[in-house]
Structures are given as structure tokens and as C-alpha cells.
Amino acid sequence: MGKIFYIMGKSASGKDHIYARLAAHEELGLKKLVLYTTRPIRAEEEDGKQYYFVDDKKLKEFQEKGCVIEARAYHTVHGIWTYFTADDGQVNLDASDYLGIGTLESYVKMREYYGEEALCPIYIEVEDGERLARALNRERSQKTPRYEEMCRRFLADQEDFSEEKIAAAGIKKRFQNIDLEKCVEEIAQYIKG
Ligand SMILES: Nc1ncnc2c1ncn2[C@@H]1O[C@H](COP(=O)(O)OP(=O)(O)OP(=O)(O)O)[C@@H](O)[C@H]1O
Numbered sequence: 001m002g003k004i005f006y007i008m009g010k011s012a013s014g015k016d017h018i019y020a021r022l023a024a025h026e027e028l029g030l031k032k033l034v035l036y037t038t039r040p041i042r043a044e045e046e047d048g049k050q051y052y053f054v055d056d057k058k059l060k061e062f063q064e065k066g067c068v069i070e071a072r073a074y075h076t077v078h079g080i081w082t083y084f085t086a087d088d089g090q091v092n093l094d095a096s097d098y099l100g101i102g103t104l105e106s107y108v109k110m111r112e113y114y115g116e117e118a119l120c121p122i123y124i125e126v127e128d129g130e131r132l133a134r135a136l137n138r139e140r141s142q143k144t145p146r147y148e149e150m151c152r153r154f155l156a157d158q159e160d161f162s163e164e165k166i167a168a169a170g171i172k173k174r175f176q177n178i179d180l181e182k183c184v185e186e187i188a189q190y191i192k193g
Pocket residue numbers: 009010011012013014015016017018134135137138177178179180181
């Protein structure tokens with residue numbers, strides 16, 4: 001039976017970068033589990049890579065078909081952005097292992113949907129000051145920096161990833177993203193083990 005390795009962590013902890021490297025790791029042979037979002041695509045992003053970028057109409061279609069596993073709506077300064085996981089036929093645990101990214105909340109819903117034995121959490125951590133500096137650098141490089149949204153997410157993360165919630169989700173192991181390559185290698189060894 002295959003597993004879904006599920007990457008989580010606060011904003012700018014490096015999830016996207018770690019995801020990309022693990023997905024490209026041929027030895028691990030992980031298939032990408034791509035989530036959906038209604039937020040606008042960022043300059044460096046590609047549809048179907050980090051997310052499927054869809055509109056509210058498409059989200060409604062999925063909801064009406066009953067195939068939304070979990071959905072999170074964020075009231076951002078730019079309107080409501082929804083991130084969701086859809087059972088759109090991507091996952092066949094008899095055939096493959098998968099790699100996904102999400103929040104603690106979505107991890108818990110995925111675990112309920114696919115079963116505890118199918119989910120393996122990969123929790124990424126970066127010291128808050130360093131993480132904020134990385135978030136600011138990333139935002140500065142955007143054509144239209146969204147500093148207000150960056151601050152909102154930083155504050156919201158403190159609540160969404162509280163120690164109580166991390167413990168309640170059953171997450172025990174944490175990977176420190178100080179050096180990206182070392183962090184990826186440590187996770188790859190963990191997945192192989
Ligand atoms: N080990 C590292 N050292 C220095 N910079 C890093 C490291 N890992 C990632 N970064 C940088 O930190 C920023 C955030 O990384 P990334 O976008 O992968 O985070 P994320 O967790 O996916 O963020 P979000 O959830 O906000 O989309 C990027 O600009 C990336 O280049």
C-alpha cells in the first residue's frame with residue numbers, strides 16, 4: 001500500500017522548494033498530489049505545479065460533485081482565497097506513493113479520508129525571524145509585493161500551527177530548513193526508511 005507524504009509548515013518555511021526537490025528525486029519515485037487554489041498565481045509559479053489555479057466557479061463545480069476532501073477559505077486583503085484538495089482521480093495508493101503540501105487542518109482531513117496508515121507527515125520548521133526575512137525577500141521580488149498579506153499570514157500561522165494543534169495532529173518529527181539541501185536529504189532518508 002502506498003503512502004501520501006504530506007509537507008506542512010508555516011508560510012515561507014520552504015515547503016514549495018522542498019516539495020520541488022523531493023518531487024524531482026527519482027529514487028523516491030513520488031507522484032505529485034496537486035492541490036487547488038483560487039488565489040492569483042505568483043510570478044514564478046506555474047499552473048499544475050505548485051497548485052491548480054482555478055476560479056470560484058470551478059470550486060463550486062467540485063463541491064457540487066462532492067469531491068472536495070478539504071477546503072480552507074482565507075479572508076485576505078485581496079478577497080477570499082480558497083485552497084482545497086479534490087478527489088479528482090489523482091490518487092491510486094495501490095500503485096504509487098504521493099507527495100502533497102498543505103496545512104495541519106488539511107492534513108487531519110486527508111488522514112480521515114485516506115486513513116491513518118496512508119498519511120506520513122513531513123513538518124518543516126524555520127526560526128521565526130529568519131522565516132520572516134525570507135518571506136520579505138520573496139515578496140520584494142514580486143512584481144506587485146503584497147506586504148500586508150505577508151504580515152497577515154505570519155500572524156495567522158501562529159494560531160494555525162500552535163503547539164497544541166501540532167500535538168493534536170499527532171506530529172512528532174520536525175525537519176529544520178536551515179540549509180535547504182541538507183534538509184531535503186534528511187527528508188529523503190526518512191522517506192526511504
Ligand atoms: N534553506 C533556505 N535558506 C534560505 N532561503 C530559503 C531556504 N529555503 C527556502 N528559502 C527561501 O525562502 C522563501 C520561502 O520559500 P518557499 O516559497 O519554498 O516557502 P513556502 O513554505 O512554500 O511558503 P508559502 O507557504 O508562503 O507559499 C523563498 O524565497 C525561498 O527561496
